[in-house]
Amino acid sequence: MAGKRKEKMERGRRGRACVVVLGDIGRSPRMQYHALSLANQASLEVDIVAYGGSEPHTSLLANPSIHIYQMKQWPTARQGLPKILQPFMLLLKPLFQFFMLLWYLFVKIPSPDIFIVQNPPSVPTLVAVKWASWFRNSSFVIDWHNFGYTLLGLSLGRNSRFVSLYKWFEKHYGKMADASLCVTKAMQHELAQNWGINATVLYDQPPDFFHPTSLEERHKLFCRLNEHFYDPLGVRDCVSNGTSLLSSQIQNETLFTTEVGSNICLKPNRPALVVSSTSWTPDEDFGILLEAALMYDRRVAAILNEDDSLDEEVIWKEISDGKQCLYPRLLFVITGKGPEKAKYEAKIKTLKLKRVAFRTMWLSADDYPLLLGSADLGVCLHTSSSGLDLPMKVVDMFGCGLPVCAVSYSCIKELVSVDKNGLLFSSSSELADELLTLFKGFPDECDSLKVLKSGALDTGSSSRWVTEWEEHAKPLITEVISRS
The missing domain is CATH 3.40.50.2000 (Glycogen Phosphorylase B;)
Structure with missing residues (x-):
């Protein structure tokens, strides 16, 4: 033969x-x-x-x-x-x-x-x-x-x-x-x-089409996704309560970027964009992420000495008027399809959050790398049923120069180098602490995040x-x- x-x-x-x-x-x-x-x-x-x-x-x-x-x-x-x-x-x-x-x-x-x-x-x-x-x-x-x-x-x-x-x-x-x-x-x-x-x-x-996204590519992507960003899972949140979608379309403006003449600029009071991709299956406990988001929200309020009775709409108005805080709003974009998606979307709608918003969406194979290359942080909740495989989503993130916070399990250190290209966590409280550490002073003064981003770029470019x-x-x- x-x-x-x-x-x-x-x-x-x-x-x-x-x-x-x-x-x-x-x-x-x-x-x-x-x-x-x-x-x-x-x-x-x-x-x-x-x-x-x-x-x-x-x-x-x-x-x-x-x-x-x-x-x-x-x-x-x-x-x-x-x-x-x-x-x-x-x-x-x-x-x-x-x-x-x-x-x-x-x-x-x-x-x-x-x-x-x-x-x-x-x-x-x-x-x-x-x-x-x-x-x-x-x-x-x-x-x-x-x-x-x-x-x-x-x-x-x-x-x-x-x-x-x-x-x-x-x-x-x-x-x-x-x-x-x-x-x-x-x-x-x-x-x-x-x-x-x-x-x-x-x-x-990562294959070659996973790479950092240019500012022009980001703006075009955000223009395509703007409608999804302004569509809350609940009634309203810290993202949907700001500039109206119609107004942003007229001004060629997105939640993150604005175009003035031929120049595209990142907004200084934009939310931090956190991406997590999932197949919405039992081996990824998204309850950890929801709890961490709630803890981040509460801890920022405590650090800023905000009264619990302060209405969130007051905060949202201050943000839409251009106010910057020591800790930014967080927009979690969760991509993927799967059996537990509806269950977690229902849970998200019940959360009362002041500085955190969630969006779930399915992106094309061409837009997904652009989103990773446009984000500020990736979160991976993959735990592995066997404890012997590694999450490809983290590989893709590194290819786009995106640092990651990942659930710790037996062989994850074959991929994630702590304090170099990412951080590991074992509980929602640890993840909340990491979010506070990385995003303090965002977007310009967050030195810890910049170190991890540089490490992720090095990891992603070292092998294809x-x-x-x-x-x-x-x-x-x-x-x-x-x-x-």
Whole structure:
């Protein structure tokens, strides 16, 4: 088989790879980057088999060597479905996904030289891709982002028999791969010691389109998002109570910037922009962020000796009139989609805050890097079900020169260097303290924040996805293809 492949390559035929994601490809950035590298760096034709939903990055859509196959999704349960049928429907879903995968991997796509599959989810993905690799005489590579059984354990409990069965399945089929990639040294060690799997570490690194945003790009982005900024989750807040949206549009002014002639300026009394991206799942406790925001609000009021009875509208009017305080307003922009979004939006509406506001939104793959490059601080609440993976959102933040406050867990220091490019916290009180420290004297006199920003810029510029993939993934993939 290897001789036939070599003969075809010598005739000028490009090799072929298939990237498999049992999820929304637009929300699977690492697999998008794999596809781009396979096409551009390994000179392969690339087929992506995944679900649709969110638009992938334009560089993926514009690449003539990348072909996206969108599978049909399991229909959402209809309202009024009898409870007795619900377990039956839960069993049907993975069967439907399994046969849909088989149809695409066996029939719909051209025969690839290599399959690269994202794990988790493990069921039914690993068995479908393994069977397809047998059927089509292709190599089988797993990219370990996390462990599927630990994610399942969040809802069923680690001691569940079903979780134990899932772990056995994940381990059994994981060992069948021709090669494996993983996201941390801690995961590499776990796979080697307890799973019998040798994996190559491929750290997440930002691609080139994650970079600091210029002032002109910021202004254009803020003009596009202005309507969202002025639309509160509650009745009113410290952001929506200021300059009206209509007035700002007429003056070509945003919440953060203003355009005077050909000059764009940052407003001195603008709020500090804090960004957090999430999939709104149980492994990210946004209650921590809400509590920290409330603590920041109360502690600033105490530091400024404000009477508790002081009406917030008095403060809002002073701010809109141009008054600057030792501590700024904070605008938290939470990006992403997921199951717990509505629950937390309802909680936000009940908070009575004077100097803090929240906005939730979904941004395009092109606007998201611009927002990170325009923000003042990132917050990461990812805790990892296994404790062995790292949050890609932090990698993206560093690529844009954005420092981060992140939840502390076992291997996070493989990514975040405390007091260099970010800070770690274990409670809402610690996060509130960090917000007070970093934003004191904002925007010009916040020296601690400037130090972290400089460190984040250094981290982001030190390595990029292209170089990481060239050094660690390309040799492995080339070897696997050549020996299959």
